[in-house]
Amino acid sequence: MKGQNLRIIARLDVKPPNLIKGVQLEGFRKLGDPNDFALKYYNQGIDELIYMDCVASLYGRNSLADVVRHTADNVFIPVTVGGGIRTADDVAHMLDSGADKIAINTAAILNPVLIDDISRKFGSQCIVLSIEAKFTGNSWEALHDNGREKTGRDVIDWVREATDRGAGEILLTSVDCEGTAKGFDIDLVAAVSDVVQVPVIASGGMGNETHLKELLKKTEPNAVAMAHVLHYNKLTLDDIRTIAANCGRSVRQP
């Protein structure tokens, strides 16, 4: 078994108070209480959780902070939250609510210095750069606002700059694959992993075990985020750990 243990992450897209499942970052279905899903995955030995808030509701009743606070009651693994975090105060608020890491896309693209500020104040380990990448023919463009807004920024250039500024990890979502359940954008994962020294989380598109096998045979992501296969009970965590081990990647045995 070479390399570091592969982290298996459940991605929970939320429109508080509901867990939802998007289709290519547009349109969604309500699946239930996110905390029920979080607890179920924790009990099955998931390594980490990512909450992404599609409506950027950080404060008040029925907010993302509420969801995370409930998770902290009985789930004792790392939790990353993203969606609508714009300031260092927002970061402090989410950490106080039980989050360990913050994923940022829009605010960082519009104001890259925010990455320097947050990493200086809370540490690089706390800031996950969230990338929504769209393939444009020979490269990838970074989008934001759930894949709705173009930025004109090349993904490779942007991850280089953002990690220089202090981003400690990359959540790499393919806008083309997200919600399709037709497989990962493997070239994208390989291209980004090659240019950054920080860990990369591959996200978007996993619909069955073949997709994971192909990803792990051709690339070495540090973590894989999945939604569809878990939320719809297509694969168990045991299945996923077995697949990863068969591809030569060691995994945590809970």
Next chain:
Amino acid sequence: MTRTIVIADYGVGNLLSLERAIKAIGGQPHRTADPEIIARAGHLILPGVGAFAHCVEQLQNHGIKQAVLQHSKSGNPMLGICVGMQMMLSRSSEFGTHAGLDIIPGHVTGIAEITQDNGIKIPHIGWSRISYHTADTGIAPLFLDFDKEAFVYFVHSFAACPDDARHRLAITSYEGHPITAAINSGNIYGVQFHPEKSGPAGLGLLNSFKDL
């Protein structure tokens, strides 16, 4: 009687999870910046995330650095977590040289310096097994109930190098390189990983700490 575990709160990191973890093992968390309470705590946890210098500075700004030092001389159990553990050492070379609490002699340096390997991902983020030595003193009480096969969660770019190898209680292997996972001197313990984020294995470790 429910045992109180004091958490030094100096405005750094996610303390809610730590409080909930202590509740989950039947302890009573008491989060405070009151130097009196910290100095006299039966059980004290010193948390910490982010930059070393920032944490030491915040400890000072909150007026609890002396209280933590006082507690360290009391003989009562103390547990440093992540940067809280790193601060127990004499100094760190993270973004310049900065003095630590010097409770356990040693220094903190980058994983890249320790491993001399530029090909590995930094920060080290993930779950790993740890191995702890039993040499002359037997298994340290903190690890008595710890499952050797269990994985714990690490997230760090810097690591501890105690001067005296006997203070290095446990190591983990990151891409084949040994990294300090826990330090110990008497009733003072420090762990690089996050027990409050390490599932049942981490809760078990916190429970052992509670029972020290």
